[in-house]
Amino acid sequence: MMDFSDYFPVWDQLTPAQQMRLSGSLSERTAKKGSIIHNGGMECTGLLLVRSGQLRAYILSEAGREITLYRLFDRDICLFSASCMIHSLQFDITIEAEKDTEFWLIPPEVYKNIMEESAPVANYTNEIMASRFSEVMWLMEQILWKSLDKRVAAFLLEETSIEGTKQLKITHETIANHLGTHREVITRMLRYLQSEGMVKLSRGTVEILDEKKLEELQEL
Amino acid sequence: MMDFSDYFPVWDQLTPAQQMRLSGSLSERTAKKGSIIHNGGMECTGLLLVRSGQLRAYILSEAGREITLYRLFDRDICLFSASCMIHSLQFDITIEAEKDTEFWLIPPEVYKNIMEESAPVANYTNEIMASRFSEVMWLMEQILWKSLDKRVAAFLLEETSIEGTKQLKITHETIANHLGTHREVITRMLRYLQSEGMVKLSRGTVEILDEKKLEELQEL
Numbered sequence: 233m234m235d236f237s238d239y240f241p242v243w244d245q246l247t248p249a250q251q252m253r254l255s256g257s258l259s260e261r262t263a264k265k266g267s268i269i270h271n272g273g274m275e276c277t278g279l280l281l282v283r284s285g286q287l288r289a290y291i292l293s294e295a296g297r298e299i300t301l302y303r304l305f306d307r308d309i310c311l312f313s314a315s316c317m318i319h320s321l322q323f324d325i326t327i328e329a330e331k332d333t334e335f336w337l338i339p340p341e342v343y344k345n346i347m348e349e350s351a352p353v354a355n356y357t358n359e360i361m362a363s364r365f366s367e368v369m370w371l372m373e374q375i376l377w378k379s380l381d382k383r384v385a386a387f388l389l390e391e392t393s394i395e396g397t398k399q400l401k402i403t404h405e406t407i408a409n410h411l412g413t414h415r416e417v418i419t420r421m422l423r424y425l426q427s428e429g430m431v432k433l434s435r436g437t438v439e440i441l442d443e444k445k446l447e448e449l450q451e452l
Numbered sequence: 453m454m455d456f457s458d459y460f461p462v463w464d465q466l467t468p469a470q471q472m473r474l475s476g477s478l479s480e481r482t483a484k485k486g487s488i489i490h491n492g493g494m495e496c497t498g499l500l501l502v503r504s505g506q507l508r509a510y511i512l513s514e515a516g517r518e519i520t521l522y523r524l525f526d527r528d529i530c531l532f533s534a535s536c537m538i539h540s541l542q543f544d545i546t547i548e549a550e551k552d553t554e555f556w557l558i559p560p561e562v563y564k565n566i567m568e569e570s571a572p573v574a575n576y577t578n579e580i581m582a583s584r585f586s587e588v589m590w591l592m593e594q595i596l597w598k599s600l601d602k603r604v605a606a607f608l609l610e611e612t613s614i615e616g617t618k619q620l621k622i623t624h625e626t627i628a629n630h631l632g633t634h635r636e637v638i639t640r641m642l643r644y645l646q647s648e649g650m651v652k653l654s655r656g657t658v659e660i661l662d663e664k665k666l667e668e669l670q671e672l
Contacts, residue, residue, distance in 0.1 A: 360540075
């Protein structure tokens, strides 16, 4: 459990009894790339603390359209897979492993219990929620006020930075699911970016040719 | 201060010292209908606890377009006018009085201080944030997956319920600002609803003629 204590930021502010309760209830899990870890609805899976890998949180429409809300990386924690923990949390998200991921699962009733008696844990939880809220507000502003060409440019630049390569192995369908739109719309937009010399398209790959021009488009 | 203690749900869970600190720092304020109480940006106005009246929280685009995030009524508390209090809160909202409003203003540093030492206050703050987060997620789903006719229908029904009348004194511009769109688009949509017999338009007024049909449209 040495390890978990390094990853959980307020560990040192727990009482010895709380530390024991938490470490005694944890489980270590792994998820293969592409697998669904939490599936919205009524489930209360628990809190996820990412040890390594990458998770994606998204919402689904009734018609099956998706939009990515945020990503979780090493040391990030996910509250919304344990929404039963906070009474006023009334929305459903789905969590998918975007890469092979190792994480700890904290049972919701254990975390809730500790949060109710510990001001540091409650305030830490507050900070996490505020941080996700800020990401969702940023996304909402993008959807409301930004045109799709800028959003595609921003997404491609973010992927380049996450993956550390300009050769993105990604389908048009996947990009559409991230941005909450249809594949046809993304294909049209990528072809436009290709005609402007910013990207090069080939089967299953988007290559970034002109990062600077994409950045300019994004900031326009 | 008897009064404030009735409105602040976790008052009884504060220590006497915390109660004194809080009640000693409060101020009672009033805001006229139409006035701006908190103006985004760098300001850290403080927490607002509504005694009576109605507030509207919205965001603004650079081009001056608005969209309503949520409303606050009697006994509601607003955290985001005190975003300096929570480090990870990185977005700006504007708060306007939609009706003449009486409220208490809690200085952010006093609240922050108490929240850091009190688990009940921190957990209460968590619940408030979760509740606003849920409202914003609902709104995002509306924007993403629902067509504008359904959103206008839902808005008119909500107004009817808030105002307790079917004669809504509201301009097309105001409806556009609530829904994040342009006046022309709203005018066109209202004319369509009028041609379907659901509303009747006259200068500065939208009268609801067929509530049942609006409800059906909203739920379609």
